[in-house]
Amino acid sequence: MDRPTKRLKTEPDTSPPDTPNASRSLPSLSKSITPPPSRSQQSTPPHAIPSPFQLTKIFAQSSLSDNNVDTVRLGDILGDPMIRECWQFNYMIDVDFVMSQFDADVRGLVKVKVVHGSWKREDAGRVAIEEACSRYPNVEPVIAYMPEPFGTHHSKMMVLLRHDDLAQIVIHTANMIPFDWKNMCQTVWRSPLLPLQQSADPPGPGDVGSGARFKRDLLAYLNAYGRGKTGSLVRQLSQYDFGAVRAALVASVPSRQKANQTDSQRETAWGWPGLKDTLRRGPASREKKKPHVVVQVSSIASLGQTPKWLHDVFFDSLAAAAGTRVEPKYSIVFPTPDEIRHSINGYLSGSSIHMKLHSAAQQKQLHYMRPYLCQWAGDIVTRAGGHRRPAVGDDWTAGGASLPGKRDAGRRRMAPHVKTYIRFSDVDTMDTIDWAMMTSANLSTQAWGAAPNASGEVRISSWEIGVVVWPGLFDAETMVPCFKRDLPAKETRETQTLVGLRMPYDLPLTPYSADDVPWCATAKHEEPDWQGQLWG
Structure with a gap:
């Protein structure tokens, strides 16, 4: 497939996360074809390094609000027309919402894989995902292996592969639904744009926190889904240089492991070990x-x-x-x-x-x-x-x-x-x-x-x-x-x-008072909320 031709750089789109851009002519003309410079590349004092975690934008408040400084929208992540392939790993996925976030000119061209854990054929989540995917020839559902009766596919990650031979890993806390990306407190970690590697990976697993260790652990995580489900993604990511990554991956997969025999130098350890x-x-x-x-x-x-x-x-x-x-x-x-x-x-x-x-x-x-x-x-x-x-x-x-x-x-x-x-x-x-x-x-x-x-x-x-x-x-x-x-x-x-x-919360912390109890979603709450609604 031919790569999209370059277009003019202008101001980024500011539409809400669930507002499609299809009604505008050539919407990509209003957006850059590449992401803005990373915050570490922008003009900052020499002794200051920006947070590796970002909060998501709150749409109920003005973009000019100081609560929305340095925040990120889903469209900032998915709206670049250079994206050619996108893997979405999540618990809840609104396929139409996800597709609305891609640049309108390439929305029908981006190869999208939707990885979820709704394995029961009659599950409402599976039915909704498969019905939505059937309306997009370029979208394919992938059902994660779920061997444990009380387990869930709760991971929240995007893997983006681009026409300019760069890749990006995005790990976050939001379900892929409008509600989570609008007014809930969420956080996002984004890797640098990763180039294709010019030489073979160094021997050994690498130090904890290094790009080499991150790559090894991420590929081990993806391999746990099975070759038939994520094999093509593993093959592609194995060709990229993760040297710019500065983070340690900590993940869980359905598994059983001997805690006293765990050696992360030999293989990736999961969960609390x-x-x-x-x-x-x-x-x-x-x-x-x-x-x-x-x-x-x-x-x-x-x-x-x-x-x-x-x-x-x-x-x-x-x-x-x-x-x-x-x-x-x-x-x-x-x-x-x-x-x-x-x-x-x-x-x-x-x-x-x-x-x-x-x-x-x-x-x-x-x-x-x-x-x-x-x-x-x-x-x-x-x-x-x-x-x-x-x-x-x-x-x-x-x-x-x-x-x-x-x-x-x-x-x-x-x-x-x-x-x-x-x-x-x-x-x-x-x-x-x-x-x-x-x-x-x-x-x-x-x-x-x-x-x-x-x-x-x-x-x-x-x-x-x-x-x-x-x-x-x-x-x-x-x-x-x-x-x-x-x-x-x-x-x-x-x-x-x-x-x-x-920080997502204020400091110092406020301990529970004697009258405080945790929120319980399955309890009845008879005092109206600020909108006058009751619960339960």
């Missing part, structure tokens, strides 16, 4: 202060009536660090019903945020988790009459208002579908970061793997994917949290090289 190995071999820890590991998720599954898995398996994995070890403090950020009520979409936002609280076993889990739980927005107060309201304003329109003593991330009124795991170097100041991970994986044994059984075997049920970053990967001394910007604040970068980490 892979995470533990990455943190032990990769980020250097600062041992001067007590660290603080913050787990922030959109779903908490049944973890057992005792804290054995949470403490002995998962927290132990998060505590792994090169060199000596100081036991961190742990917190879990999860929204309350009050925060869901006052989010942009009100109760509707809570449809994709889950923790069950009905049974006695679930109440026991809540009891041992309560000391770790922190609010998402951290600004709900009790007003006259006992009503719980935001401290500033009564609805999402006050989302930009600052609270005294809070570093404002600009996402207080956007319900979280993002999943982040961050180790702050100092529990008291939380002003530097040892490492950060964004991933599709929530807090569950299905996603991360169960505790080892009697034979030492770890069972993983789901497909998940994410990346871990730390300052040393960018030749930086320090990583710092950034608020409403991807670059470190000027006053923090005068004497050393800093890399930013865009």
Whole structure:
């Protein structure tokens, strides 16, 4: 197929993510044929490196809002007419929505593969995907291998192959539906544009965090789908040079592995064993202060009536660090019903945020988790009459208002579908970061793997994917949290090289009060949300 001819560079399209461009003549004339320069290539102070994670744009607020600075839209990722092939890996996929994001001139030419886990023939998700794919000759559904009854295909990744012989990997937290890309808090990691390799890959797996290791682990993940499903993608990606990648891949595939026999130098480790190995071999820890590991998720599954898995398996994995070890403090950020009520979409936002609280076993889990739980927005107060309201304003329109003593991330009124795991170097100041991970994986044994059984075997049920970053990967001394910007604040970068980490939540954290409970989507909520709607 001939490559598209080059066209004029003008301003990028600013239409919402679910608005097709087909009604305009030659829409690609209003867009660049190549992505804008990476933020690291733009004019920035020599000691500042922008965040490797970006937040998605909030469409309910103005593009000029300081909450939308440095944010990314789905159209920014898929709208380049140089894309020739696109692989979409996800849990929920609206095929029409995805197709609307491609440049109108090449929408019918891009080869699109839709990888999902709806394997039952009568499954509504499968029926909808197959019906939609049948309307696009260039779109093909691919059903992931799902051997575990409670597993899901939860990974959220795009692989883009281009006419200019470049490739890009995009790992994110959003389902491929309009709702997730409009007004929920989501995050995105994008690799650099990767060229075809000029020489063979170096021997050995490479260091953790290197492009060579990332490539090996990504190809191992893709190979787990089976040659008949992803073989063509593996063959193509194997020809690309991943040397510019600065991240470690941490993923899960349905599998069983011996935890005590895991050797990531020989083969990729999955789930919590892979995470533990990455943190032990990769980020250097600062041992001067007590660290603080913050787990922030959109779903908490049944973890057992005792804290054995949470403490002995998962927290132990998060505590792994090169060199000596100081036991961190742990917190879990999860929204309350009050925060869901006052989010942009009100109760509707809570449809994709889950923790069950009905049974006695679930109440026991809540009891041992309560000391770790922190609010998402951290600004709900009790007003006259006992009503719980935001401290500033009564609805999402006050989302930009600052609270005294809070570093404002600009996402207080956007319900979280993002999943982040961050180790702050100092529990008291939380002003530097040892490492950060964004991933599709929530807090569950299905996603991360169960505790080892009697034979030492770890069972993983789901497909998940994410990346871990730390300052040393960018030749930086320090990583710092950034608020409403991807670059470190000027006053923090005068004497050393800093890399930013865009925060999805405010700091410092606000622990649950005695009256707070986690949001439960299967419970009845009789207090109206800010739009006057009830739930349940």
